[in-house]
Amino acid sequence: MLSELIISSTLLLNAFTVINFKLSKTNHFGSFVIIEGEDRSVTDRIRDFLQLLRCFRVFIALWNIFIISLMFVMESVNIHDAVSMNSVADAWSKWNEIKISNVDVPNGSLRSKPKRPEDLQFDFGAILSTLRKQMTVRVKEEETLIRSLDEMLINDLRKTSVNEEHLANSDISLPFNLTVTRLKNQMTLIESDTKQLASKLKMISGLADSISSKVMALDIAKGRVVECLQRVSDLMDLRNCADGVRSAIEQEDYELAARHIHKFLTLDTTVFQMGDHSEGKDVGQSMGKSYEILREAMTEMKSVIEKRFDQAVKDNDVASIQRFFKLFPLLNEHANGIKRIGDYLCIKICEFAERNYKVMLAGGTDDKRINVLYADALTMLFEGIAREIQVYEPLIDSSYGPDKLLSLIEILQEICDKEAERIIDAFIKNRQFDSKAKMVEKITRNSDKYVLDKIDALELDVLLSEVTLMHTRTHLYWRYLKRRLNVANMKTDEQNELDENQMTDENKRLFEEGRAKQKRERSNKLDDLVLRSVLGTRMQELLGQYVLMEQFYMTESVAKAMTMDLKEIDSLTSSTLDDVFFIVRKCVRRSLSSSSVDCTCAVLNNGVTALEADFLKYIFQGIKASIESQYNFILISGYPGASWTAEAYQTAQTAYNVIQHGKIADSGPEKLKEIFLTALNNIRASAECTKTLKKGLLEDFEKHLTEVSELEKGKLENAISQLDDLIRKFDSSANLGVDKLCAAAFRPKLKPIMELYLSITHTPSESEFCDFEAEDPFMNNFIATLDRQLAAFEPLLVPVNYQELLIAVCTEVSVQFERVIMKSVYNRLGGLQLDKDFRSLSSYLTNIAGWVVREKCARLSQIVSIINVDSVGEAEECFHQLQHHNLLLTSDEAMKVLVLRIDLPSDAIKNASF
Secondary structure (H helix, E strand, C coil): CHHHHHHHHHHHHHHHHHHHHHHHCHHHHHCCCCCCCCCCCHHHHHHHHHHHHHHHHHHHHHHHHHHHHHHHHHHHHHHHHHHCHHHHHHHHHHHHHHHHHCCCCCCCCCCCCCCCCHHHCCCHHHHHHHHHHHHHHHHHHHHHHHHHHHHHHHHHHHHHHHCHHHHHHCCCHHHHHHHHHHHHHHHHHHHHHHHHHHHHHHHHHHHHHHHHHHHHHHHHHHHHHHHHHHHHHHHHHHHHHHHHHHHHHHCCCHHHHHHHHHHHHHCCHHHHHHHHHCCCCCHHHCHHHHHHHHHHHHHHHHHHHHHHHHHHHHHCCHHHHHHHHCCHHHHCCHHHHHHHHHHHHHHHHHHHHHHHHHHHHCCCCCHHHHHHHHHHHHHHHHHHHHHHHHHHHHHHHHHHCHHHHHHHHHHHHHHHHHHHHHHHHHHHHHCCHHHHHHHHHHHHHCCCCCCCCCCCHHHHHHHHHHHHHHHHHHHHHHHHHHHHHHHHHHHHHHHHHHHHCCCCHHHHHHHHHHHHHHHHHHHHHHHHHHHCCHHHHHHHHHHHHHHHHHHHHHHHHHHHHHHCCCCCCCCCCCHHHHHHHHHHHHHHHHHHCCCCHHHHHHHHHHHHHHHHHHHHHHHHHHHHHHHHHHHHCCEECCEECCCHHHHHHHHHHHHHHHHHHCCCCCCCHHHHHHHHHHHHHHHHHHHHHHHHHHHHHHHHHHHHCCCCCHHHHHHHHHHHCHHHHHHHHHHHHHHHHHHHHHHHHCHHHHHHHHHHHHHCCCCCCHHHHHHHHHCCCCHHHHHHHHHHHHHHHHHHCCHHHHHHHHHHHHHHHHHHHHHHHCCCCECHHHHHHHHHHHHHHHHHHHHHHCCHHHHHCHHHHHHHHHHCCCCHHHHHHHHHHHHCCCCCCCHHHHHHHHHCECCCCHHHHHCCCC
């Protein structure tokens, strides 16, 4: 580029020189005229030639100027193209990405291709993969080249912006043109390769379509050949069946005849159409003739099998019955066969049910089972039906299919309902169940009106047990039917699995959905059959009356147990505790034996109501009713008062009763104490018994209620969760009784003992403090007195109540000790003595009641800590440290406590920041 500019500049200078020379010789040039005919010398001719040469040089100079101008224009165009090359390169890379991402070879006119045999399959995937890899490599090389060109152009443009003069003198046009030329050649080569690749892919696609169409044609031909062979086989079978069926009937080989007819029924109808079209002169051997022969044979076989089956039923020939029963499905008479065998089994069931019914009315065969006579009758009926189902189930599975068992169960359920209803009616009549249920309902609604007509609860015990046993036997029968149906479903699934191996995935999915739907329909049909049957309806009616009578039995038995309440000498609780929980557990377990979740939940709800409304109210009377005696100074807050005035009053009243009536009243102080403590122990023990009851019922649920749904599990959990609420009520009632006991037995005695603390100096001198260390003035005696009082209650209370009493007493001691502390004043030594006394008391209470006492004495500990300080600043620091833990004192209370230190400056105490 630089050399071209130099040459152009030289030519330009020459041109300007020639022009200047021409202008300077204007006159000479202007006189230059050629005159023809004028004689010219050689010199003139040379001068003319030079003149023409000058004109040619002027033309050359002008031509150079034009070329130089054109070069400058082209240079500006090249610079503009270099600037816009980035956008062109970006567009080119995007086009390549789109081209690479959208590379796809069409399948041709045949979109869906059949599965090819292994020997005709070609692996085009490897070839296409190799070609795609080559294209990817070429595209990457192209992108790399474009990026290098972009970088070079950008660097050159940057240099141009820094120094235009350097750009004017630089020679960039030639390398750039060469680069663009090489790029163009490479792009041409890539385009050629791409067209070649597309051509090859198109050829491969056409070849694949051609092979696919040929394979499809082979598959179609193969299918037609197989179909043709099947038609030929069917035609041969049809002729063989027609030839053999008549001889089999004549020889009474009904099994063979039925198999021929069954094969005839399984043939495709196109076989008969083919036979009609191909019918020739030999009419006897035509397909139409064979068809008519087999049709007539089928009608004859139906008539023969039905007659022979009915005759076998009359003769009670079981072998013949089973023989002809298996022939019905071969004639596509499944429903007819199931109906006939069902009618036969109904006759048999009626026969043995009638015999059992007569035995039942006669009182049974075993006197020991007279109380469950009707439950045994139902059991024998269900066992007989189950026995017949068990005998004929294999025949139905092998000949009719497992799914036909439900049809037989439907037929047998009708006779089962009829016979079971007879037994239930006899039970209601002979046991007077209906009349007793109505009487119980009247008494429950208005107990005061039917006081004299009340039914003895013991009479209902045996009756209720028989009702639950009847429902249990019915439930077992239903479970047996469901198990048989589940076994039938499993057999059907096994048969279908063999067919699934030859299906496609879509057909398998549809087949599975249909099979699951059929299984649900059969299960729902059986549930409806069982629950909506006469037997199911009557049993639900019995259970409804049973729940009402069970509630009456439970209420009356609990009331009777409370009236017969006794306490043994060495026992801490009374007899009503064990009796009541035994009754409730017995009733709930009896309802559980019925195998009905709803019945169990209803009885459990009634049991919780009886324990909460009746039993808890009764045992709490020993604590609550004693409040009424407070007016007579006999009881204080529920426990006999410990003051000498109350004891003196009670002694005088006892003496008066002896003088007037000659006997000692039972309501003395000791008797009242015993009633109170027994009630308190009963309440606490009731909580433990309720926990035991819940644990036992959960075990019974897992043992007896094994096949329950999620909904039924939720019902059981909701019902048994009521026992947790009942446990909390028992515990809260017992805690209330313990508080009353503490307030009555300990508070009146703690107050006067704590008052002795005020008589001791709390501002001792050094000598007095030493005497206190040698002999404790108060705390040792207080602990000994308190220990004696607590020891007296340990053998009278159950362990949990005694532990709660210890905690309550510790709380009361803390309150009383705080009361007397706030009435005293202290110096430094008095604070030390107070801290010593508190530590002794806290250690004793912790030993007898455990670490829980420290929480009860936390407030007292903070008071002692503030009193036992050396200065006001230490008290402030102690208070602020307590704020980070569990501060139980307010700022005002802390100030009042610190005021008790009379040896500290009062001004500093007033200015203390709490």
